[in-house]
Amino acid sequence: MRINLPTWLTLFRVALLPVMVLVFYLPFRGHNITAAIVFILAAVTDWFDGYLARRLNMTSAFGAFLDPVADKLMVAVTLFLLVESHRDGWSSVVMAVTAAVIVGREISVSALREWMAELGKRATVKVAFVGKLKTAMQMVALVVLIVQHEKEAKLLSLYNIGEWLLVVAGALTIWSGLHYLAAAWPYLREDARAARPE
Template sequence: MRINLPTWLTLFRVMLLPVMVIVFYLPFRGHNLTAAVVFLLAGFTDWLDGYLARRLNQTSAFGAFLDPVADKLMVAVTLFLLVESHRSSTDGPLGNWSGILMAVTAAIIVGREISVSALREWMAQIGEHGKVKVAFIGKVKTLAQIIALVVLLLQHDAETLRLYHIGEALLVVAGVLTIWSGLGYLRAAWPSLRDDRRAREDT
């Protein structure tokens, strides 16, 4: 199998994961800014590999598989880092409630990604993958999610947490949009899901 340029960029995005984790925990000044830059670089490669794949007509089955996996890994790992860091850096009842809210929101986002991925895989198996295409609300959700994660990475170790709370609010908005878009996928796939004949064939 020959790996083309867009797929190399996707692989590079995956390799940025351990870099971001290490930088996030290293005790040097500006580590939060560096972690945010690594995350933004990963986001840029996500746009660039798709652009190059279309521009150069260099699509591949491996690249189509790896691209969404890399995206979901980057978001999930970043959420885990932030939830763990938030839990250990907040004091008092308000801090506890804030940490619970972030943990629940992260669980919703990760759970939705797993569920939608499983739904798409099943729909592809029965030849109806086209029914679960990415909707506009999903793109809005992704944008809110990226902005929230960048703000939270920048502010997670800052002396003042004013922007951090903005990031928390944006993450909650992304969580609500996550549920909304997930219900849209479910609604599109529901006629196939309730088909008892297919259920018997799959068992």
């Protein structure tokens, strides 16, 4: 199996995850900014590898499998870092619940797409605009929260903005998940009828 350029970029994105985790915890001045830059670099490769794959017609089965895995790992790892670093009052509860909603939705939609692919209906649950909006909101929120995860008093309002953006992303996550479920529902009902004994 030959690995093409877009897939190398996806592998590079996966390799950036332990780097981000390490930088997130290292006690040097500006480590939060550095961690945010690593996250942004990973997010840029997410867009760029897809662009190259389409533009240069360099799609592959391995790349198609790895790309969504890398995306979900990037988001899940970052959310876990942020939840672990916020342990004060209602703020930590909001962060934990929102992270659980986002990760839970990603797992559910991935399972739904896999099941629909087995039926040959994967295009029915292709990425919709609300899903793209959710992703954009989520990425901005995560960058803001990484930068401000130590909640410095002078930038507390920035942290609050990041929190609210993540909550909005969580709401969009639920909305987009329901959108995909509604698209797949006729096939789910049909499968249930086929499985029902006479």
